[in-house]
Structures are given as structure tokens and as C-alpha cells.
Amino acid sequence: MNYIQQAYTGKLGYWKYFVIPGLFLGMMLLQFLMILVLDLDVDAIIKNEVANKGKNRFLIESLVPMVIALAALFFWVKYIHGQSITSLTTARKKIDWKRILFSFFLWGLLSSGLVLIDYVATPENYLPNFELEPFLYLAAIAILLVPIQTSFEEYLFRGYLMQGIGVMAKNRWLPLVITSVLFGVMHIANPEVGKLGYFIMVYYIGTGFFLGIITLMDEGLELALGFHAANNLFTALLVTADWTAFQTHSILKDVSDPTESSIFQIVLPVFVIFPILLIIFSKRYQWTNWKDKLFGTIEKLEIEAEQTK
Template identity: 60%
Template sequence: MYIKQVIRNRENWWYYIFGIVLIVPAMTILFSIPHGVAIAVKAFGDEELTKKLAENDINVMMTILESNLNLFLMLFSFLGMLLGVFLTVKFIHKNSIRELTTSRSSIDWNRVFFSFLLCGSVSVIMIGIDYNFISTADYAWNFKPIPFLILFLICIVMIPIQTSAEEYLFRGYLMQGIGVITKVRWAPLLLTSILFGLMHYANPEIDKLGYGVYIFYIGSGLFAGIATLMDEGMELALGWHAANNFFTALLVTADWTALQTHSVLKDISNPQSLPLEEVLIPVLIFFPIYLYIFAKKYQWNNWSDKLFGKI
């Protein structure tokens, strides 16, 4: 129903190509200009810094500006992505934002908040256990009241925009579009998960930890995709993604991550690769547990048809 409801007179594949190739990238680039201008102004007159920027050194780009300012400007570009998706759906496909979000008569915010609280609580608990009992030596106390307060305000406003932009693009627009074009459910589930993983290719974590990180990113996409198809809406995916990035930004940072923030803790370890168990634990343990809880709470059924059936 979630995918099928958008099949109307504008389901031709080229409408989706037009939106994904032109409108969404154009809006994202437009809203990235302030970040680029700020970096250019900061680097002006510094030949060494300018040379590093010309080499597309992502670590330099992430540290050239003050942490909170950099985070705000980086997340601001996702507002363009979100607006690009909304404009495409509204004016090109003539569908509503509600239809992009859910098959229900209205967006179920209780689902969003339940997912946020469940996944956020698990994240906080696991970080607390790791800090206090497992890898204490890998962390340094990083809390500074004023910068943290500013970070908190930025995260409250901008993290939901960033995560919603990604979810509306992958679990919304592309999930529905690929489903409409292929007429089967497994294709959008698989393709959006792979594309979601590949989208993170520029993240510093890939360079630092290796390609094994893609297992987590693609696994995250599969989890969110399964939740969206089984629940006939993307509310649960919206809540999970917001919780994951929100609490990560507030609680832990590192010099080799995409979100370098004034968080409570700083990971001072110097990993050369990501241990396989750290990739597999969330993908094979936590994500299935979340899905089990969602399935019981929302009484999911017909798994094979909803995940692999025809549309």
C-alpha cells in the first residue's frame, strides 16, 4: 500500500530520473554554498591550507571551521536536499508529503517518537557501558558547557532535518520510485540499501576504518527499508535515524568521523580498521531486536509478501 498508493498518471520512470538527477542535487548544491563560502573565506591567504583543500582532504574540510559552525553549515545543505525531494514530489509527481511518508491517513508521530526513544535509549546505554566498563582508556572527557549547549541546540533543529532528508530520499522517494518502476518489493529494498551505503563513500570513517564500514551502512539501509515496507510507512525509520545521529553527535566524537562535535566524550583511540564484531553486532543483533519489537507492537504479518511480493 505504501508504494502502491503513489501509482498515478505520473509514474513514468523519467519523472524519477528528472527529480533525482536535476532537482534534488541542484537544491543540495544551492544550500551547500554557505558552507563552501565560509571555508573559502577562512582559507583565503593561507597557501598551505588552500593546497590541502584543493586536494579534497576531507579531514581538513571538517576542521577548518569552528566545530559548531561547521556542523550547522554542513547540516544546512540537507535542508536543500529535503526541500528538493518535497518540491519534486509535490510539483512533478503531484503527490502529497503524507503519501511520501506513510500509507496511513496522517503521519503517525507516535511511531516516530517511539522509535526515537527506543533506539536512542539503546545507543546511550551502549555508549555508557563501553565508556565505563569495556574501553575506558579509549575515551577522554570532552564536555564544555557553553559549546555543548550550542551543539545541543544545533542538534535539536538540524539533525532531524539531515536524517529526514536522507530517509525521505532513500526510504521515501527512491523506495516508492523503484517500486513503481520494477513492480516488485525486493528491488527497492535492496537497491535503496546499497545506494544508502554508497552515499557515505566520502565519510572520513571509510578512509580510516576501511570498506568494512559499508556493511554497517548497507545493513542500516536494509533495517530501515524492512521497517518501512513492513509498517507501510517510514515513521519508524525517521525515528531511528534521528536518534542514531542525535545521540552520536552529542555523546561521542573523534578526529576521524564525519560528525566532529563538542560532544561529552571524545574517542582518542587510533583504530587502523574496524573490528568485524563492531560491524556485525548492530547489524545482526540490535537491528533484528528492533524489528522484533516493532513487529510485536504494530502486529506485522505477511512478511514474505510485503518484502518480496509484487506491487
């Protein structure tokens, strides 16, 4: 049984797959429409919130809703679908924590190295931002909450929706495309979009495709969970900027004009770094049969007939 077919171990009821994603994406869409209709200055709102509450409190309030959302998703899957969280996570008999940690530390070290290289090459683009006490609070908050935030996004898009759309479409390519695009669209209200323009959606959607590909090729969420957690956690700890969604007491503050290097920052990860990571993962985990795993069909299992619709 492959990863998408794990959905057959629960009570399908295709309508169920529209409830949680519909609520979440609906709220994201409403937020975006409010910004457009009311002509809200997201940067100014964030700066005002940070000034009134402090960066660490603002970060907590930004992340706690994701904790609630993940708990709600797990409840829905376990008690409405009757599906185990393990089967939502992987096609393996149990969750492979070694895969999660390998992906986490691989991307954490590589992304930190890229920041260090950029800092050495263009030190004028950064200001020291380190203060021990607020940084320690930041580290505690980020280590506890950021992986939960990223896990919700992975379980929703690469997990729940990937499986749900896969068993409905009976193929692999459609859930890959839909979840990748939806993942990108979810970020459309981020302040980075307002600063860099809609071209940054190439990065968000490209990241969605990368995470979707490693999920399908590896028959599980573990690599995507590790990568996404490392991406957001190390970003929160290492570098902040006035125009990003994460306003933190990080080690460095980026004071460069992002529009001057936006093409490089968007194109390099999607078209260079992500393919290199795919090669590394494929060699380590001996991935084969790429065509079938990314474009093949999903067979209907007999177990489905035993489930309550």
C-alpha cells in the same frame, strides 16, 4: 493501498524519478571521484575547516544543504508529481507521530546505553569533552538540523526511490535492494571509510536494509524517520572523534584506535542489534506476512490511468 502504491496517487512520469536522485547521487559521486583523483586528505580538510570556523559553524554548514535538499524534494513531489507529503510518508491516513517518537526514543536510549557500557568497560578509550556553553549551542543546532538531515535521506531513499522503483519494477524486493545499496554507497566519501576501509560499507548497507525492511513491513517511513534521527542526533551529542564526519562539542571524545574494534562495531549492529529491533517492532506493531511484504508484487492501480504521465 500499500506504501509503495501511494506513488499512484500522484502523476508518475517515470523519468521524474531520475532527476532529484540523479542530481544528489551525482554530486556524491563527483565528490568521491575528486577525493580519489586529487588524492585529497579528507581528515585534514575537515580538521582545517573546524580549526578555521569552529565545530558548531562547521556543523551548521554541513547540515544546511540537507535542509535545502529536503525542501527541493518536497517541492518536486508536491508540484511536479502532484503527490501529497503524507502519501510519501505513510500508507496511513495521517502520519503516525507516536511511531516516530517510539522509534526515536527506543534507539536513542539503547544507543546511549551502549555508549555508557563501553565507557564504563573501557574508560581509557574516552576523554571528557564537555563544555557547557558550546554544548548548549551544539544541542540547539543538532536538535533543529540533524532530524532534517536524516529526514532528507529517509524521504529520498526509503520514500521517493522506494516508491518510484517499486511501481516501475512491480515488486518490493528490488527497491529494497537498490535503495539499501545506494544508501550505503552515498557514505563512501565519509572520513570513516578512509579510516576503517571499505569493510564499513557492510554497516552502511546493512543499516539501509534494516531501514528498508521496517519501512516495508510497517507500510510507512515513521519508524525509519525516528530511528535515523535518534542515531545521528545522539551520536552528535554524546561522542565525537577526530576521524568521524561529525566533529562536535559532544560530551565525550573517542580516542581509541577504531581499527582495533571495527569488526565488532560493524558486525554487532547489523547482525545482532538490528534483528533484535526488528523483533521488538514486529511484536509491538503485530507485523505478519513477511514474505509478501518483502518479496511480493506491486499491483498496478486503476488510479494510474487517471494521472498525467
